[in-house]
Amino acid sequence: MHRFFVDPDAWSADGCVLKGEEAHHLVNVLRLRPGAKILLFDGRGGQWEGEVKSIGRGAVYVALTGERNYVPMPLAVNLLQGLPKGQKLDLIIQKAAELGAAQVVVVACERSVVQLDGEKAKGRLARWERIAKEASKQCGRPVPLAVKGVWSLSQALAMVGSGGLSLVPWEEEGVRGLHEALSDQPAPPRVVNILIGPEGGLTPGEIAQAREAGFLSVSLGPRILRTETAGIAAISMVLYQWGDLGRAPGKERGDG
Numbered sequence: 528m529h530r531f532f533v534d535p536d537a538w539s540a541d542g543c544v545l546k547g548e549e550a551h552h553l554v555n556v557l558r559l560r561p562g563a564k565i566l567l568f569d570g571r572g573g574q575w576e577g578e579v580k581s582i583g584r585g586a587v588y589v590a591l592t593g594e595r596n597y598v599p600m601p602l603a604v605n606l607l608q609g610l611p612k613g614q615k616l617d618l619i620i621q622k623a624a625e626l627g628a629a630q631v632v633v634v635a636c637e638r639s640v641v642q643l644d645g646e647k648a649k650g651r652l653a654r655w656e657r658i659a660k661e662a663s664k665q666c667g668r669p670v671p672l673a674v675k676g677v678w679s680l681s682q683a684l685a686m687v688g689s690g691g692l693s694l695v696p697w698e699e700e701g702v703r704g705l706h707e708a709l710s711d712q713p714a715p716p717r718v719v720n721i722l723i724g725p726e727g728g729l730t731p732g733e734i735a736q737a738r739e740a741g742f743l744s745v746s747l748g749p750r751i752l753r754t755e756t757a758g759i760a761a762i763s764m765v766l767y768q769w770g771d772l773g774r775a776p777g778k779e780r781g782d783g
C-alpha cells in the first residue's frame with residue numbers, strides 16, 4: 528500500500544486532505560485514482576488506512592477507513608555525522624532512515640572538506656529532510672528520520688546531553704571494540720549516540736572533546752571503513768543488539 532505523510536492539522540473527523548508534494552506524488556507520479564487504498568502517517572506515530580475519495584486541483588480527499596497500532600521504536604539511535612564531501616550524506620540519511628535511526632545530526636568537523644554556512648546550509652538541510660521523508664515513506668516507518676544541522680561539534684555534544692550510551696568510533700582505538708562496549712552495558716539503554724568523523728577522521732582534539740562529553744571511543748574492527756560505511760555499520764550493530772533490526776514485526780524488543 529502506498530504511504531503518505533499528512534499534516535495533522537489537515538485531519539477532519541472522518542478524513543483528510545493531501546496537498547502539495549504528497550498530492551502531486553499520489554496523482555501525477557503514482558497515478559492513483561478514487562477508490563485507491565493508501566496508508567497515512569501523521570509523522571508522530573499515528574497510522575491510518577484510507578481510501579481516495581476524490582481528486583481536486585492540487586488536493587486529494589481521503590476517507591479514513593481504519594487506524595493501525597503504532598509500535599514505538601524501542602531505542603533512539605542518534606547519528607552525529609561529520610559533514611562529508613559531495614552527495615555522501617544523501618546516502619547516509621537514506622540508509623539511516625531505513626535501518627531505523629531516530630535522527631542524524633550533521634556536524635561541521637575540523638577535517639570536513641566542505642564548509643556549509645548560512646543559506647547554503649539551509650538549502651542542504653531542506654534537501655536532506657526531503658530525502659529522510661522519502662526514505663521513511665518508502666520503508667514504512669511512521670515517524671520519519673529527523674535531520675538536524677549543520678552544527679559545530681560543541682553544539683552537537685550539548686544537544687545530546689548526558690543520558691544514554693554515547694560512542695565515538697575511532698580507528699585508533701586499540702582496546703575497546705563496539706562489541707564489548709555493547710555487551711558491557713548492564714541494561715539496554717533507551718538512547719545511543721554515535722559520532723562518526725568525516726573522510727579525514729576526527730582530530731585528537733575532537734576525540735578528547737567527545738570523551739569529555741562522556742563518549743566512549745570504540746573500534747569497529749581491523750579495517751578502516753569509509754565514513755558512510757562506518758555510520759551505517761554502527762547503526763546496524765546497535766539496532767541489532769537492542770532495537771528491532773533482525774526481528775520479526777511485532778517481536779521487537781521492549782524493555783528487556
Ligand code: SAH
Pocket residue numbers: 695696697698699722723724725726727728729745746747748749750751752753754757
Ligand atoms: N582518515 C582516516 C579514516 C577516517 S574514516 C584514516 O584514513 O585513517 C571516517 C570515520 O569512520 C572515522 O572518523 C571513524 O569515526 C569511523 N571509522 C572508520 N573505520 C573505523 C574503525 N575501524 N574503527 C572505528 N571507527 C572507524
